[in-house]
Amino acid sequence: GENVEQHPSTLSVQEGDSAVIKCTYSDSASNYFPWYKQELGKGPQLIIDIRSNVGEKKDQRIAVTLNKTAKHFSLHITETQPEDSAVYFCAASPFNRGTYKYIFGTGTRLKVLA
Amino acid sequence: GAVVSQHPSWVICKSGTSVKIECRSLDFQATTMFWYRQFPKQSLMLMATSNEGSKATYEQGVEKDKFLINHASLTLSTLTVTSAHPEDSSFYICSASRSGTGGETQYFGPGTRLLVL
Numbered sequence: 420g421e422n423v424e425q426h427p428s429t430l431s432v433q434e435g436d437s438a439v440i441k442c443t444y445s446d447s448a449s450n451y452f453p454w455y456k457q458e459l460g461k462g463p464q465l466i467i468d469i470r471s472n473v474g475e476k477k478d479q480r481i482a483v484t485l486n487k488t489a490k491h492f493s494l495h496i497t498e499t500q501p502e503d504s505a506v507y508f509c510a511a512s513p514f515n516r517g518t519y520k521y522i523f524g525t526g527t528r529l530k531v532l533a
Numbered sequence: 534g535a536v537v538s539q540h541p542s543w544v545i546c547k548s549g550t551s552v553k554i555e556c557r558s559l560d561f562q563a564t565t566m567f568w569y570r571q572f573p574k575q576s577l578m579l580m581a582t583s584n585e586g587s588k589a590t591y592e593q594g595v596e597k598d599k600f601l602i603n604h605a606s607l608t609l610s611t612l613t614v615t616s617a618h619p620e621d622s623s624f625y626i627c628s629a630s631r632s633g634t635g636g637e638t639q640y641f642g643p644g645t646r647l648l649v650l
Binding site: 463519 | 565567575638639646
């Protein structure tokens with residue numbers, strides 16, 4: 420089955436710096452990769468996603484890159500702000516296996532220092 | 534768009550009682566909903582996949598008689614924790630799957646914190 424590894428587990432950056440979180444997956448059938456932000460005591464919020472036919476996607480300060488050959492994808496946050504502090508989860512999903520289940524990474528706790 | 538609600542947001546109950554948690558997709562129809570459990574500082578653990586009008590599919594190790602799931606409509610799924618015990622205390626989160634161009638995306642509810650005394 421699918422396995423998703425996420426690194427680092429914790430990340431501290433200065434306000435205004437960039438943050439990068441990396442995930443690798445094992446199932447080559449995975450073709451959808453969402454990223455979620457979870458604030459303390461709340462449910463995960465979708466922040467960006469990418470499908471396997473695209474190599475990069477950007478939405479303002481957030482971007483995601485996908486390397487299908489190497490089976491890894493990354494989240495890039497530029498010009499970080501204190502409100503970006505949260506736990507970020509990556510996920511992989513193999514749509515073509517007839518299921519929409521997500522396999523989640525272990526999460527990255529991002530702290531943006533003011 | 535893509536708003537999912539959960540009720541209640543938190544609940545405290547006595548050991549041995551049952552607790553029902555509702556998950557609603559407010560502005561879209563969801564054929565499939567998912568129930569997750571999350572322990573402090575850990576990732577989301579999928580408990581079951583709920584399909585409208587059919588039986589839920591439970592993940593390995595999740596007791597279906599303990600965690601009853603009903604998906605009676607395209608906008609509502611319920612999770613009932615039966616005969617709750619302190620070890621059932623956790624953060625329960627649902628998600629609803631929404632169709633879009635290129636596939637399905639899960640949108641999560643705000644979660645329900647359950648404390649069993």
